[in-house]
Every structure is written in structure tokens, then in C-alpha cells.
Amino acid sequence: MRGAIDGSFQREVAAARKVAPFCTAQIVEVGPDFIVTEYIDGPSLREVIERSGPLTGPSLYRLAVGTATALAAIHQAGVVHRDFKPGNVLLGPDGPRVIDFGIARQLDATLSATSAVLGTPSYMAPEQVSGQRVMPAADVFAWASTLTFAATGQPPFGQDTVPAIMHRILNAAPDLGLVDRPLHELLTACLAKDPARRPDMQQVLTRLLGHTTMPLSDVLSEGRTVALTPEAALADARTLRWTTLRLSPLARPRRVSGPVVLGAVAGVAATAVLAVGLLRFLPTTEPGAVPTPSTQSPLVAVDVPGVPKTGPEFAAAVEKAIANAQTASVTVEGTAGQGQDGVDAKGKLHHVPGKTTNYDLMVSNPNDPSGEIGSLDDMATPRRVVLVDDLAYDSALRQRAPAPAAPSNFDEAGGHIWLAMTAGMAASPRHLQFLLKHSRSVSQDSDRKTITLRGQLKAKAPLADAGLRPLYEIYSGGTTADIKFVLLLTSEYLPKSFEVNMIVELAPGEPVRSPLTMTYKSWGTTGTIAAPY
Numbered sequence: 001m002r003g004a005i006d007g008s009f010q011r012e013v014a015a016a017r018k019v020a021p022f023c024t025a026q027i028v029e030v031g032p033d034f035i036v037t038e039y040i041d042g043p044s045l046r047e048v049i050e051r052s053g054p055l056t057g058p059s060l061y062r063l064a065v066g067t068a069t070a071l072a073a074i075h076q077a078g079v080v081h082r083d084f085k086p087g088n089v090l091l092g093p094d095g096p097r098v099i100d101f102g103i104a105r106q107l108d109a110t111l112s113a114t115s116a117v118l119g120t121p122s123y124m125a126p127e128q129v130s131g132q133r134v135m136p137a138a139d140v141f142a143w144a145s146t147l148t149f150a151a152t153g154q155p156p157f158g159q160d161t162v163p164a165i166m167h168r169i170l171n172a173a174p175d176l177g178l179v180d181r182p183l184h185e186l187l188t189a190c191l192a193k194d195p196a197r198r199p200d201m202q203q204v205l206t207r208l209l210g211h212t213t214m215p216l217s218d219v220l221s222e223g224r225t226v227a228l229t230p231e232a233a234l235a236d237a238r239t240l241r242w243t244t245l246r247l248s249p250l251a252r253p254r255r256v257s258g259p260v261v262l263g264a265v266a267g268v269a270a271t272a273v274l275a276v277g278l279l280r281f282l283p284t285t286e287p288g289a290v291p292t293p294s295t296q297s298p299l300v301a302v303d304v305p306g307v308p309k310t311g312p313e314f315a316a317a318v319e320k321a322i323a324n325a326q327t328a329s330v331t332v333e334g335t336a337g338q339g340q341d342g343v344d345a346k347g348k349l350h351h352v353p354g355k356t357t358n359y360d361l362m363v364s365n366p367n368d369p370s371g372e373i374g375s376l377d378d379m380a381t382p383r384r385v386v387l388v389d390d391l392a393y394d395s396a397l398r399q400r401a402p403a404p405a406a407p408s409n410f411d412e413a414g415g416h417i418w419l420a421m422t423a424g425m426a427a428s429p430r431h432l433q434f435l436l437k438h439s440r441s442v443s444q445d446s447d448r449k450t451i452t453l454r455g456q457l458k459a460k461a462p463l464a465d466a467g468l469r470p471l472y473e474i475y476s477g478g479t480t481a482d483i484k485f486v487l488l489l490t491s492e493y494l495p496k497s498f499e500v501n502m503i504v505e506l507a508p509g510e511p512v513r514s515p516l517t518m519t520y521k522s523w524g525t526t527g528t529i530a531a532p533y
Contacts, residue, residue, distance in 0.1 A: 001121055019077045022352050024070050025090070025099045040097045042198065045150060046086035054153045056117075058234035060243045062227060063089070064147055064183075065208050066096035069223030071143055072099070072201040075136045076216060082134055084142035085123040086149050095227040120166045122155040126193050129166050137195035140204065144174075145188035151243075152177035156191060163317075164491035166307045167451070171444070180244050182207075210238055314444075314453060314493070321493040322429045323353040325523040330359075332423035334516035336471075342367030343516065344382070345423035350529040357428050358529040359387040363419040377532035385420035388531045392417040395532075402531070407470050425471045427518040435485050450496065451489040459483050459502055472502070480504075495520045 029036040045063070049055070055063060067089055074081055081088075081098070088100040121129075125141035129135050148156040156174035157165055163222055174191045176184055186207060192198050198205075205223050206214045214222075226234070308314045347361035363377035384395035392405035397409040403409075403417055407425070425431060436442060439455030459481035462468040472483075481504040488496040498518040505511050 015074060019074050019079060024073065025097050037099075040090040040092045040099065042090050042092035042097075044087050045089040045146070047098070048091055049086065049150060049153055055150045057243050058239050060147075060151055061208075061234055061239040062229070062231055063091075063096050063150055064242065065205065065223050066227030067098060067143060067146070067225055068201055068205040068208060069220060070098035071136075072137050072205050072216070072223070075201055075221055076220075080134060080136055081139050081142075082128070083120060083123075084139050084146060085120045086146055087120075089146065095229075097265050098531055117292075121162050121169075122149075122157060122159045124166075124169065125195065126170050127195055135195060136200060137198045140190045140198045140201060142196070143201070143204070144187045147183075148174070148176055148179065148187060151179050151183070153302075156187075157407065158491065163307050166490075172210075183242050202283075203267045208242065223272075230273070230455060255392035256445075280459055297334055308493075311436040311442035311453075311455060313441050314442065314489075315433040317493040318436065318489065318495065319429065319433055322351050322495075322523075325494055326353070327526045327528060328523045329521045329526050330427050331519045332361075332427050332516060334427075335514045336422050336516065341365055341422075342428075343419055343422055345420065348526040348529065349424075349427065350527075351429055356389060356422065357430070358389070359385075359420065359424045359427075360529045361385055361387075361420050361423060363416050363423060365419055379415060379419070383416045385416050386529065386532050387424050388529060391531070392420060393532050407467050422471065426500065426516045427498070427520075428467070429495075430465075430467050431500075432461075432485075432487055432495060434462060434468060435483065435500070436487070438462075439485075451491065451493070453487045453489065454485070455487075456482060456484045458506065490523075 017241060024053065025040055027036070028038055054060075067084075071081065071084065083100060084098070088098060090097045090099055094210045123142045123145045125134070125138040128138050128141075143156070145155050148154070154175070156176060157168040157172065158175075159165065170193070174188070175228075179187060186199075186204065190198050190204065195345075202216050206212070206219050206529055209219065209222055209226070213217070308317045327348065327350050330345075330347060330349045332343055334343055335341060336343050342365045343363070344366055345361045345363045347359060350357065350358045350360075361381040362384050364382040386393040386395075387405050390404065390406040390409075391402040393402050394400075394415075396416075397403075405417065405421055435455060435457065436453065438461050439457045442453055442455040444451045444454070459472050462472045462483075481502070484501045484503070486497075486499045488498075490496055495518075497520070500516045500518075502514045502516075503511050504514075
């Protein structure tokens with residue numbers, strides 16, 4: 001390649017020339033304004049997986065050893081790759097080769113703790129995401145992410161939106177799919193949130209080759225030999241041990257809810273003192289046992305743009321997501337009015353950003369039918385009510401003008417319109433955003449597809465919001481009144497379910513609970529809502 005001499009070009013040349021020729025594309029010639037590297041005749045790992053699916057058996061083992069050998073050699077030269085990923089691994093006829101030192105940095109260079117974030121999101125380490133100093137442990141994390149992609153077809157923290165990926169990298173356990181032990185244990189150790197708890201690449205390679213300790217020169221030589229060995233000759237017991245997949249996923253480690261911190265994902269304390277080597281970094285479990293959470297101290301939370309951590313930040317993310325999607329199907333089930341009235345509503349919502357949320361619902365009160373079946377006072381029979389721009393359209397009252405349905409009209413509303421207004425306030429984006437913003441604390445738990453938020457606040461707080469006051473006003477006279485909620489979000493921050501439990505002690509020792517559960521589906525696909533007449 002050719003290009004003007006600048007700092008980044010010189011760093012690339014200096015870094016690449018320091019690396020021993022183990023499973024990397026070698027420099028052939030360097031000129032005043034160009035660099036010639038060895039041509040590798042083969043596709044990238046990313047192309048192979050996307051075209052043919054995950055690797056297994058000798059192909060996977062050869063890839064694991066070859067890439068671990070390359071990174072161990074790179075680190076021996078005092079270099080950090082910083083962008084190791086499937087696109088930077090070429091599968092040549094003589095084995096895998098690691099390429100692209102375009103953003104590599106020598107370890108003896110001065111690196112700021114707040115240096116720019118470089119890399120590919122799905123394969124970045126937590127410290128890389130958060131802009132902290134990046135050391136060889138970041139390449140170990142990227143190697144494990146790349147091996148997971150090769151074995152399962154998916155990186156361990158997903159590949160959807162950048163904020164969602166970063167959130168999982170910082171807070172969620174890795175999803176290793178059907179990868180079995182011992183590779184599962186090795187990848188888990190390499191994907192520890194704390195870089196100090198990851199093995200280095202020499203230890204990774206030593207373990208892959210079946211040793212407990214080995215000089216670096218010897219382990220690099222053996223690793224290169226394995227990487228150059230034809231796959232047919234690698235079909236042995238060692239390869240089978242490292243590449244066997246399960247019929248169903250391993251049970252995932254239990255996650256403990258709490259404020260957002262960078263903490264360990266998994267690990268088990270060693271049951272015996274080992275002399276040296278990789279084993280002190282890895283979970284030591286009996287065959288078939290499930291790893292348990294580590295007791296290591298969490299790191300301090302860091303500020304990552306686009307990844308919410310606090311209640312108000314999640315409220316802003318939810319508000320933005322709903323403003324983009326605008327429509328959804330919705331159900332509301334539970335009780336209201338100090339637990340006396342049942343609420344059963346099914347239909348759809350249409351959120352108009354900056355204005356209001358409209359509803360088209362079938363509503364009923366299964367707890368307290370107050371009139372003759374089939375009459376206008378029959379609350380047990382579902383009836384369609386449409387709420388548009390603070391007006392209510394009752395399907396049984398088409399001959400009448402729409403009824404006022406602003407929150408200020410709540411006390412005057414009756415029957416099915418009252419039920420629809422209750423359901424609308426409970427399911428409204430305004431409601432869940434308010435609770436997120438004003439909770440005393442919000443804890444979270446997450447996996448690849450779902451973010452779970454839990455919070456608690458005093459029930460008097462929503463009385464300050466005119467749009468929510470009618471829903472909570474009945475609880476203001478109790479000696480104590482609390483709101484507890486659980487909100488499930490998609491990785492795009494769209495609500496999936498919203499459980500709210502209002503607890504009030506109208507008399508000492510006599511708490512009354514009014515639980516409501518809102519479920520949301522089909523965001524962005526259900527269509528807008530207009531006045532029916």
C-alpha cells in the first residue's frame with residue numbers, strides 16, 4: 001500500500017516489523033512512502049462464517065491455536081493489536097493469519113487513560129469501550145469474542161445497535177451459545193470485565209496445547225506447528241476435547257442486580273493451589289458443574305456515551321425509542337382504586353411525541369359488574385373506547401358527542417371511559433418515564449435481548465404531575481404509600497412489560513396493594529389512531 005508518511009503510518013510499520021513471523025502477514029518491503037506485506041490467499045474469518053456457518057472440530061481448533069499464537073507473538077514484541085476481530089483474520093492455505101496493525105500501538109508509547117476509543121464494537125473490551133488505557137488484555141477479550149463468533153456464528157455481546165452492544169459489554173454476561181467445557185471456561189475467563197483477571201495470550205495458548213506451563217519460545221513454536229498442520233491431521237482427542245459443542249446451552253451464571261458497575265461476569269475460586277500457569281485464572285469446576293459468580297470487587301462505573309446507567313438516562317433513552325416507534329399493541333391487567341376495581345384492557349397505542357398518547361382499547365372491569373348484563377352499566381362486558389386528544393369515544397354511545405377525557409376530567413368520567421383512562425395513564429410513556437426519573441434508586445439486570453430495571457419511590461411523587469395525579473390521588477391519604485416497579489426493555493430501549501405495584505397502609509398493619517401489569521408488543525407496526533366518528 002502507498003500513502004503519505006505520517007505518525008500513524010510510521011507506527012504501523014514499526015509495530016509490524018517487531019512481531020515474530022508466527023501466523024501473521026509479514027512485511028516484505030518498506031519504502032519512503034509505501035509498505036509491501038505478504039499476500040495471503042484466502043478469505044477472512046468473517047466471510048467464511050457468514051457464507052458457510054460456524055466452524056467445528058479441527059477447523060475451530062486450528063483457528064484458536066493459530067490466532068492465539070499470533071497474538072502471543074504480537075504481545076511479545078510489546079505491541080497491542082487493538083482491533084482484533086473476524087475481519088482481521090485471514091484463513092490462508094497454510095492456516096489462519098492475523099492482519100491489520102493499522103491501529104496497533106507499542107506498549108512503550110505514551111497512552112492517555114482517556115485516549116480515543118478505537119476498535120469494532122462487538123469485539124471491544126470494557127476498558128476499550130470506556131476509553132481507559134488499553135493493554136494486551138484487551139486483545140485477549142477480543143480473541144475470546146472472535147472465537148465465540150467462529151464457534152456460534154454470533155459474537156458474545158450481540159451485533160445490533162452500538163449503544164446496546166456497549167451496554168452488554170459493560171454489564172451483561174457473555175452468551176457463549178453451545179460452546180462446551182473446557183473451551184467455555186477458557187472463553188469465560190478471557191471475557192472477564194476486569195482485565196487483571198484475564199489470562200495473557202501465552203497462558204491461553206499453553207492451555208490450548210494441553211500444558212500447564214511452558215517457556216514462551218517453546219509455546220510459540222508448538223503453536224505455529226499446529227497452525228500449519230493440515231486439518232485432517234488434527235482430528236485427534238485433543239481437538240475433540242476443545243471443540244465439542246453441547247446439544248443445549250450451558251446454564252448461564254446468575255447475575256446480581258445492582259447499580260451499574262463494571263464487574264466480573266463469571267468465575268469460580270480455585271479449589272487447590274496450582275504451581276504456575278493459566279489455571280489460576282480459570283474457573284475450576286467438576287465436570288458438569290455450573291460456574292458461580294466471582295466475588296471480585298467491581299470496578300468503578302465509567303461514563304460511556306449512549307449507554308444509560310441512571311434512571312433519568314434510561315428515561316431519556318426510552319423516550320427517544322418510543323418517539324421513533326410511536327405505535328404498539330398494549331394490554332393492561334390488574335386492579336385500581338385501592339384494589340377494588342379490576343382493569344382489563346387490550347388494544348393499541350399511538351404516541352404523538354410532544355403532545356399526547358392515543359389509545360384504541362377494549363376495556364372491562366371483571367371484578368365489579370355494577371349493572372345488568374348487556375346494559376350500559378355492565379362493566380364486566382368488554383367495550384371499545386378510543387381516547388384521542390383528551391376526548392373519549394365510547395362504542396356504545398355513538399349517538400353522543402365524545403366525552404372529555406383529560407386528566408382533569410377523571411373524577412367525572414364513568415364506566416368504561418374511566419377504565420380506559422386508567423389503563424391509558426398506567427400504560428403511558430409518561431408514566432414509566434416519570435417513575436424512572438424519580439425513583440430513589442434504579443437497579444438493572446440484562447442479557448442479550450432484555451434489560452430489566454427495578455425501582456421504588458413514594459406514591460405522593462406522581463401527584464406533582466398533572467397527567468398522572470388521578471392514578472395516584474386515591475393513595476395520598478394513607479399513612480405510608482410506596483410504588484415499586486419492574487420495567488423490561490428490549491436492547492433498543494423499547495418497553496416489553498411494565499409491572500407497577502402501589503402499596504398503601506390506610507390503617508396500621510393493613511396494607512392494600514394495587515398491582516398493574518402492562519405488556520407492549522409490535523412496536524412501530526400497529527398503525528396510528530384517529531377519532532372513530
